[in-house]
Amino acid sequence: MSARDIQLDDQGRLRHFLTIEGLSREILTEILDYAENFTTVGHQPVKKVPLLRGRTIINLFFEVSTRTRTTFELAAKRLSADVLNINISASSTAKGESLLDMLRNLEAMHCDMFVVRHASPGAAHFIARHVAPHVSVINGGDGSHAHPTQAMLDMFTIRRHKGDFTRLSVAIVGDIMHSRVARSQIHALNILGVPDVRVVGPETLIPVEAPQLGVHVYHDLAEGLDGVDVVIMLRLQRERMSRALLPSEHEYFQCYGLTPEKLARARPDAIVMHPGPINRGVEMDSAVADGPQSVILEQVTNGIAVRMAIMAMTLGRAGGEA
Numbered sequence: 001m002s003a004r005d006i007q008l009d010d011q012g013r014l015r016h017f018l019t020i021e022g023l024s025r026e027i028l029t030e031i032l033d034y035a036e037n038f039t040t041v042g043h044q045p046v047k048k049v050p051l052l053r054g055r056t057i058i059n060l061f062f063e064v065s066t067r068t069r070t071t072f073e074l075a076a077k078r079l080s081a082d083v084l085n086i087n088i089s090a091s092s093t094a095k096g097e098s099l100l101d102m103l104r105n106l107e108a109m110h111c112d113m114f115v116v117r118h119a120s121p122g123a124a125h126f127i128a129r130h131v132a133p134h135v136s137v138i139n140g141g142d143g144s145h146a147h148p149t150q151a152m153l154d155m156f157t158i159r160r161h162k163g164d165f166t167r168l169s170v171a172i173v174g175d176i177m178h179s180r181v182a183r184s185q186i187h188a189l190n191i192l193g194v195p196d197v198r199v200v201g202p203e204t205l206i207p208v209e210a211p212q213l214g215v216h217v218y219h220d221l222a223e224g225l226d227g228v229d230v231v232i233m234l235r236l237q238r239e240r241m242s243r244a245l246l247p248s249e250h251e252y253f254q255c256y257g258l259t260p261e262k263l264a265r266a267r268p269d270a271i272v273m274h275p276g277p278i279n280r281g282v283e284m285d286s287a288v289a290d291g292p293q294s295v296i297l298e299q300v301t302n303g304i305a306v307r308m309a310i311m312a313m314t315l316g317r318a319g320g321e322a
């Protein structure tokens, strides 16, 4: 069974959130609309709503993370759930326990959700196929395959600044080849009706099948940025490169690094995004990262509301007011 087949229950509601691919515009819009309810929770004196009181959520991060793990934990706590962060290096997998045995033991503690980050594509899907019927799984990033909650917080940020998706030009710049974020963003932008999705980068970092994903390919940064509304910069994913695909970071920055001069090719009101972590001086200049068009830290803040919405929806509590 594919990831998209097991994501929905018999009534077409989200049970797991593993990939954007195959989801409808209605479901993505429902997530974005529902997340709007949660944006004010962080400004309240008591930063909590009771939607998931009594539920237990376990963060299983087999790969490093700052933003995703922390915002999932905050989101769960703001929904009043109990949250456990498993320290994988200190868990019994280090003594040879299999992933499935670890899951069975955690399920025996009556948990309701696993949030999973793993270096292997398909890991969250594998776990979703093996959990008990009442347990939901959310993919926090699996290898170079998918990072669906990142894509949704990016869509939320774009909608807040630009409104209607159906009039936008969006350029995704950098290491498309190894980026789970780019793959999920491309699916989300296409499903939400963005007519002009561009990928920009050297030939070695753009997969040959990119045009079949519904994007226009550019190898020249100035051409790729010409007139766009949204610029999404990506990190070079060196940890996933099996061979040298670039001459040097210095030369990469000369060709593809975003500077204020290069950004001037985009629309004057274009926003600049980056999923983080940023490598300043490699994919972007600090003058852009910290400049007036940057919404990078807004993306992080929006991640809490969007992850609250996805957790509440998958655990079957959507529809209530936050």
Ligand code: CP
Pocket (backbone or CB within 6 Å): 064, 065, 066, 067, 068, 069, 141, 150, 275, 276, 277
């Ligand atoms: N954007 C993102 O996934 O960041 P982390 O690796 O810090 O979670």
